[in-house]
Amino acid sequence: MRPLYSVPLGIAATGAACLAYSVGYEVRSFRLRRVEVPVLPRGARPIRVLQVSDIHMVSGQGRKQRWLQSLAGLRPDLVVNTGDNLSDPEGVPATLDALGPLMDFPGVYVFGSNDYYGPARKNPARYLQAMRTGSHGMNNA
Structure with missing residues (x-):
């Protein structure tokens, strides 16, 4: 029964992590690069x-x-x-x-x-x- 839930839970956890990164960090991360x-x-x-x-x-x-x-x-x-x-x-x-x-x-x-x-x-x-x-x-x- 465990493999049945592990893939969807893994996908959901990855999605939640990406969302948290984009909302919590990326949206407030301004960059100045010098080249x-x-x-x-x-x-x-x-x-x-x-x-x-x-x-x-x-x-x-x-x-x-x-x-x-x-x-x-x-x-x-x-x-x-x-x-x-x-x-x-x-x-x-x-x-x-x-x-x-x-x-x-x-x-x-x-x-x-x-x-x-x-x-x-x-x-x-x-x-x-x-x-x-x-x-x-x-x-x-």
Whole structure:
């Protein structure tokens, strides 16, 4: 009888651990990575490019807003925002406030899917059903 329950319990425990990690740590883990790319001629002044991506802002994320505002202190030469700034329409004012200090620097913006379409919950079972019926198109997932 034990093997009958061990697999589903193991799957449930793994899912619970992943959920706890994503809610408890990942959502509050902001990262700044520094990378040097030696493409300029020797002696040329370095160019500091700040890429901001996948903010997924919702209202009430004050800590995230303050962290994003602090990035202006890096004094970048160029800001590149590669989208997915929103995860909730109510997060628009918070996103504008958070990114406001970066507007003092030259920059470019590339839309992400969450910037075109409002995020929507998707049922992962629909993907499995599509695989079972043989319709693997992206629109069917």
